[in-house]
Amino acid sequence: MSIQIAEQPKITMDVFEQWESEVRSYCRSFPTVFSRAKNARMWDTAGNEYIDFFAGAGSLNYGHNNDKIKQKLVEYILEDGVTHSLDMATVAKGRLLESFVHHILKPRNMNYKVMFPGPTGTNSVESALKLARKITGRETVISFTNGFHGMTLGSLAVTGNKFKRQGAGVPLHHTVSMPFCKYHGDEADTIAYIEKYLEDSGSGLSLPAAMIIETVQGEGGVNVASDSWLRKLSELCKRFEILLIVDDIQVGCGRTGTFFSFEKAGIEPDIICLSKSIGGYGLPLALTLFKPELDIWEPGEHNGTFRGNNLGFVAATEAINYWKDSEFEQSIQHKGQWIEETMQQIKDAYPQIEMEVRGRGMMRGIAFTEAEWAEKLCRTCFENGLIMETAGTDSEVAKVMPALTIEAELLQNGLNILKDCARQLFTKAQ
Template sequence: MNTSTSIYQLESNVRSYCRDCDVVFATGRGATLTDVHGLSYVDFFAGAGSLNYGHNNPHLKKQLLAYIEQDGVTNTLDFHSDAKTRFIERFEQVILKPRGLHYKLQFTGPTGTNAVEAALKLARKATGRSTVAAFTHAFHGVSLGALAATANADKRGAGGVELSNVVRLPYDGFFGPDIDSADIIATLYSTAGSGYEKPAAIILETVQGEGGLNCASTHWLKRIEQLCKDLGALLIIDDIQAGCGRTGSFFSFEPAGISPDIVCLSKSISGYGLPMSLVLIKPEHDCWAPGEHNGTFRGSNPAFVTACAALDYWQDTRLQDTIGVYSRLIRTALETLVAQTSPGTAQVVGRGLFMGLKFSDPDTASRLVSACLEQGLLVETCGPQSEVLKLMPPLTIDAHTLTLGLEKLQQACLNVLCVPTPTATALRGIA
């Protein structure tokens, strides 16, 4: 046991990750974590997607330390600050303009669920409607408004009150590959007597991170976008985990060519793991009255500093190109693993550096998490039954560390699934 007994005596029962990973981490750099005993771990977890640029990214850290050293103001709520101004201007220049996107920026409280709460609240205000449509297997946060849009039964049950004003729709592929759920959704909203009234908004993730790495197709996303237009509803994309490059492009919805009315960002928007969340709003929907939605930590300037520095990675296509190369490497490695198991045992799910293995036996993924930890690899599970082993390495991981992590995963699969062990050169050959 690495953990002091005082933690078990003093920390709330709500703690979760540490129950499956009894390691006391001390330092982190890039895609490597080191514990208090000096043991190293390859990190394919990346702070649940909040560390897309790795631990203590040197470029971001340099900017942060310089800001702190010069007594840069820390918290300004929504007063003007130099750090916030630089981020807003840089975000417009590097992210929005090149993509032909026109959004106003709303800074909310420090977490993703704060961004979702603001988005839902604004959609209701803008449309005058109360009901929001969300999807099967969705996860949007654990505060009550976001929780109502979340599908996970355990999370919903912890709310303790009725979670209302949300209707549930079938996500792409929910009924299997031969049924287009967009057809069903369109029928529900167009048929008299269905009981489905026009919603204020439809909120969705293009890749459902906690829901099991379910990916929506371009065709399906375009159908949902058009449905929103037909209904006069706002399309909200929750890009909190899938955004900021996790799926390859900065926004996960870019390949589909859609233009959401509202976009929610958090996790890696700060670039450094600092708390920050951001809501992008098409100007015609920005109907807030001053102070109508606020939060003390919506003006965290250290986060603005590192968020601005992180945008340097998106000045050109080098990072996006690297993500594409690494994505192909991971997919090849995972497909090789699947081919070595019995038919129907596992399948590859997800896209970009947001990929994993879905197992027919839900217990397998959890067993693999433990086996990976023994090999010095940090991963997690997702899905309604925790049946998916999820891989989320930092986007800036180097090829050697990525390959090392995949080798550790292969060894863990050997121990749990009894698949053959490839040579290290075979995996490196993929890269």
């Protein structure tokens, strides 16, 4: 006797418009119901195929449904492996720690303790800020213009975006915003500016506990800090005994070409925040790394119910295998150059549109003087089967951020769509 399975009713956008909160955002930019995804492709319920240059806002560096990682997850589930464990010791967590130390930290001559906060980027930032204040006994944290660090109150306090900050509903205290690299133009020395504030007893700035920085500001507009600027910032922090926190949540795990975004600059942050693609499969996971001498936590002083996400541990451990040799890193740098060249071609082809090419590795963006061009370009790309998002405080940057594992042919197809959509829009402006 055959068993008849009732067909499920089709899900339409009406479901979300009727029942989901108005706070939803990405489904407004990409107004379709997605049903399936593989590496750098997504399909909706109507069977339309899209090339994904968004990668879960940087959470899917290894693509959708990565086969190698999926196999490890399925095996673990079928073996009744522990799924939820708070901070109890499990085999899955132990294997992740060993793999991370032996394949990520040791080859880079890095010595850090690993903390598992709650499994989100903002929780990694919150734990970093809390630890810095505990260590130094100071309250103030210096953040940077256009920085984005999360949506909880501590993280919002060090975030520059006015719209996001207003959502807090309360004053955001004990932080001071300083100008990021090139914020005042190419010639201005913003490190000297910060140094003056720290040296001058009349500046009104108390000695901070920490500075928190993104080496490449993703949500803030794909703004890149130069290696020399980062080195000067690091030296400044050492001079004044200020802890340096690098937020590598979106631009870490290979996004800029190296596993950590700051490797090329040769700096050694005191604290490093990781999340998003550290989970390997889009699973919630976050790590906060800090130098061993900074590990002054009391047991349970910072915790979270879901810090023991063992599925995240399993996926992260398998993802680290991509970094056992230099081949993967080289492929990222090659693809990143490919993306940059395409964006430069677009810029050169339409001099009547004021734009700037930004980024590093496989995080790239085209910034427009007239902000509406970025949204028009991303919307046109979506209509033509390419998923991209905008960035910047005024959504003035069209950002390209595909999976690091994207196939070369698919990357070229996506870049061709980007060029075609730019031609559709910008030739009308001539």
